[in-house]
Every structure is written in C-alpha cells, then in structure tokens.
Amino acid sequence: MIKAIIIDDERGAYINLNELLSNYCKNIEVVGYASNTTEAESLINSEKLDLIFLDINMPQETGIEFIKRLWPINFEVVFVTAYDEYALKVFKLNAL
DSSP states (O other): OEEEEEEOSOHHHHHHHHHHHHHHOTTEEEEEEESSHHHHHHHHHHSOOSEEEEESOOSSSOHHHHHHHHOSOSSEEEEEOSOGGGHHHHHTTTOO
16 A cells, blocks of 8 residues: 655645545555645654655745755655646656
C-alpha cells in the first residue's frame, strides 16, 4: 500500500482528489490532509509517507517553496493545481 497525504488549502479540491483516489487508485491510502504547509510538515514528520499530493498555489508558502525548504525529501511528490501557469515552474524542478 502507498501511504499518502493531500496538501491543499481548498477543502473542495481535497475532497475531490480523495474521492478520485479512493475510486480509482486502490493501492493509495490517504492517511492525512493538511490545509497549509505548517500542518503538512507536522504530518510529514509524524508519518512514514511514500507520496504527497501538493497544491502549488497556497497562502503563506507555495508548494514549490515548501518542497525546496524540505529538500532533500524521501517521498514522491505529485503537484496539483488548477492554474496552468505553474506548470513551467514545476518543470524547472524536473517534475513530470
């Protein structure tokens, strides 16, 4: 089982992603949710995670700034966003 968390400041986006994962990705277990990077860092430090789903556009600290601050990391990251202008920024981080 892949242990994951979702980090997104929009609760509706979290609910939608969580539902999609539970319906179509049975091998991913969402073990937590954070609405900001402070909560996320706490979850990351308390859980052994394989994967995080990380919103890029969040208040206080963007998802990109958050990952740069935590680097190096020992889990995979899936960037999620509703804004296509952030794609170039994550591609510069070697994101696929």
